[in-house]
Amino acid sequence: MTPGQTLPIPRGRLSSSLVEHLRTGEVRIPSTSPADVLGDEDAQLALHVVYELSYRGYAGVDERMERDDEVLRVRHRLEDAMEAQLRSEVGLVPRDAVALLERLSAPSDGPSLSRYLLERSDLGMMREFAIHRSAYQLKEADPHTWAMPRLDGRAKAALVEIQSDEYGRGVPGAAHAELWAETMDELGLDPTYGRYVDRLPATTLATGNLISLLGLQRRLTPALLGHLALFEMTSTGPMARYSAALAAVGVSERGRRFFDVHVEADAYHEVLARTDLVGGYLERHPEGGREVAFGALALDLVERRFAGHLLDSFEEGSSSLRPAPAEAVAA
Template identity: 25%
Template sequence: MATRFKQYTDVSQFLSDSFQRGLAHWNKERLAPGLGQGDWQRTLERDHRMLRLEAAFLEELRSEICAEAAAVPTDPAAFLNWFEELKISGPGQNDDLFPWLAQHASPDQLKWFFEQEAAGEAGFDDLVAMTQVKLPVGPKLELARNYWDEMGRGNVRGMHGPMLIALSETLEVEPLIENTVWESLALANAMTAMASSRRLAWHSVGALGVVELTAPGRSAMVAQGLRRIGLSDRERRYFDLHAVLDVKHSEDWNREALLPAVVEDPRRATAIAEGALIRLRCGERCFERYRARLW
């Protein structure tokens, strides 16, 4: 695996440190709420240039998995079976990194891992909000329910984003783009690209759905590692919550968003599959880089 990874990054202009950092800085700036100030023409020209690069990056990711996605069944029931099987056999699943984090990683190693994950976090709530624009009623309602859970059902203490920030403070890490490996930035950049482009809306539905599908097991093992080094239930809450809540989120997402979407238009199965596979391949690169650094 390591050899294939090195060869691929050697020939890609997009899967590189400088490109992903530049894209991450642009995403941070363009998504920040503004006041209508500055040179809008210069900003528009910059955004046009960056959007072309972002699109080329996504097309390269799609080229990796398009043949596999094209073979995915478009019958709704068969597609859902394929999608749910990704939890077992999808790229990056059952990686040895996570049992090691649970059982052996030192406090400093767990801090480094969390710093990478937190800095590469694109904001699941915002990604869901961007993705749901103009979706059909059934999928739109499921994304709305998911978003409401992400927002703590209206209670700031239950919001997932602030839980992540609180854990960063507990671990005394400050997630920064400059300190983050490009693989983690690429994952966040790919998720942001799919969610912010209406052309790739169904890809984003697949990518977000596969996060809900695959996150619980990894979250549980990270929580185990944090417990082992002495973090309290309150301090571990972010990972403990996702180890449990995302199981139900995944079941609901698959039943209420994916299934009716493919029933209505079987062509969506391929787009959803591409998004899911892109997300998993990006995660697989992260895990490989993390192991190389931590081991």
């Protein structure tokens, strides 16, 4: 497969030397990582680019760069720094992962992006939201699939069943990533993979990078399962609200199908994820409770930062996206 996406515009020393190294194989990448890796534009973009080498790759970049020494060195450093920050910000992690999942997924009256978007019913905000989510949704389910060869028994069966639904049960065009592309198309956006990465701030890139961070290291498998379980357990309410918000701004059924499909599928996935995926895993690995809980808490943390940025921007009346490249050049 020839990769179609092009390398993004660098945001600092780290990403510029990485991009240059990927093009030439000859640039040394600085070995610094910022204190706030989760919020650092340069670091999150660099990590996103490194991870994409393991998904779709980049036009003009040698596929062997995925295991290039210099690239792996920067990847390990950024991954270690991001994991350390997540563990430090998440703090004390409970051992009873199932109780934690129940608590985190219970309805709350805290700030909610889906409620806000439903109340405002603003097409511009919905389009920004769709652009933000595009980095992950256009490869929806792929990073969680990394867990499959590492599981057995009930947990494996549950993951296969969930992922099969995510991939549209083998029906071309029905994968959730493809439904997301239809939503973008109905919103007048370009659904090409990687198209909007230059517009995505660090807080958005961190949501996708987190799943790859947990997915690409076998050591972190229980955390990946905790992440997926909370994902599924917090889906139906917001999905129903996003669908209603899109309907309110005149988006057709085709554009809302992604959300409507999730309302139905995730009502089942949330039970499967809690009882068989996490339940089955913990039955065989009772020592893994804290790590499952860590994955769920890490998701909760990056999602709060993500939603907080969008809500703050919308309240200020400013764009939640980075300026388009042409605007950035003009500025």
